[in-house]
Amino acid sequence: MAGKRDVESDRLAELAGEASAEAAIQAAAMAPELETSLAVPTDLTAAAFFDVDNTMMMGASIFHFARGLAARKYFSSSDLAGFVWQQLKFRVGGREDPASVKASREQALSFVAGRSVAELVSLGEEIFDELMADRIWKGTQALAQMHLDAGQRVWLVTATPVELAQIIARRLGLTGALGTVSESEDGVYTGRLVGDLLHGKAKAQAVRSLAAKEGLNLRRCTAYSDSSNDVPMLSVVGTAVAVNPDSQLREISRRKGWEIRDFRTGRKAARIGVPSILGAGAVAGAVAATMAYRRRVR
Numbered sequence: 001m002a003g004k005r006d007v008e009s010d011r012l013a014e015l016a017g018e019a020s021a022e023a024a025i026q027a028a029a030m031a032p033e034l035e036t037s038l039a040v041p042t043d044l045t046a047a048a049f050f051d052v053d054n055t056m057m058m059g060a061s062i063f064h065f066a067r068g069l070a071a072r073k074y075f076s077s078s079d080l081a082g083f084v085w086q087q088l089k090f091r092v093g094g095r096e097d098p099a100s101v102k103a104s105r106e107q108a109l110s111f112v113a114g115r116s117v118a119e120l121v122s123l124g125e126e127i128f129d130e131l132m133a134d135r136i137w138k139g140t141q142a143l144a145q146m147h148l149d150a151g152q153r154v155w156l157v158t159a160t161p162v163e164l165a166q167i168i169a170r171r172l173g174l175t176g177a178l179g180t181v182s183e184s185e186d187g188v189y190t191g192r193l194v195g196d197l198l199h200g201k202a203k204a205q206a207v208r209s210l211a212a213k214e215g216l217n218l219r220r221c222t223a224y225s226d227s228s229n230d231v232p233m234l235s236v237v238g239t240a241v242a243v244n245p246d247s248q249l250r251e252i253s254r255r256k257g258w259e260i261r262d263f264r265t266g267r268k269a270a271r272i273g274v275p276s277i278l279g280a281g282a283v284a285g286a287v288a289a290t291m292a293y294r295r296r297v298r
Contacts, residue, residue: 022195022209045217047175048147049207049233050140051225052158052165055243058135061160061168068127113191117163117184124167136172139263140243143224144174153214157206157223157233159199178206204232224261228252 053060069075112120144154153175156165162179169177181194196202211218219238223230228248234240242253242260253260 042153043151043220044215046147046150046220046222047153047155047211047214047216048144048221049155049157049223049237050144050174051203051227051230051233051243052156052160052168054226055224056137056140056144056156056168056172057132058137061132061158061164064131064135065124065127065161065164068123068131072123112182112189115189117187117189120189121163121167124164128167128171132168133171137244137263139261140224141172143241143243143261144172147222148173155210157198157203159197159203162198178203178210200229201232203230204236207233207236225249234258 050056053062057064147154155175156169156177156179158165158177158179160168160179162177162181165177165179169175178198180196180198183190183192183194198206207221207223208218210216211221218236221237222239222241223234223237224241224243225234226242226244226249227246231249231252234242240253240256240258242249242258244262244264245253245260250260252258
């Protein structure tokens, strides 16, 4: 019986990943195409895929976005500090049981419920300039530019909300972004997700789906990430690169012979250690939980 339950559980996870990947691909297709350089003929069979949090950007992008919203009185600074602390205890303590993961998934992004998509996108543009632009890892950005200069397409693949991921991609001159899709009706967020968080196996499925749609040869593609959670994505391409890797990904990379690029030095690496614990999905869920709590208190 246990074996049957495991198979059913794996299949449910696979279906969730497929739903998330399909939503991410559809959202990417609806995004405006970015201009690409004509200096080098585009290599239509190769692409590069970059994680965002702690790979392309120092810290979690959704956390910086939440900070910007707090500054605009969407919620208080004490709320922000509270959910960060709770998620830090959750991640360090290792209490990631299925019920907690399910609750985090259901609550993720619900803090935008009732808000206009256009309003949040406009705020995202402002907050990128204020809190994110200076946190882009120059070394990772140079790697992305290297692929662009070689005529390859470059995509961000992240659990970050797709609208925010697309802003980051656009500002960096990349091809596009795949991210977690929040449901909207008549231009207003419902607070529900389309599919699941684009995380773990769902990222790998999204990359496979994009490759099939774009005619990419995954053996000619490259993927970059800092987290062992992204081993599925790193494993589906021909070249995997660990960027600012966590300890588990560093060990896996050494064992598999994957290249390691670490742009952190000394105390700076220690300072960004805490944000690396706060994955985009966890922080988004924490924002939602905080807002739900405040509504109950009122």
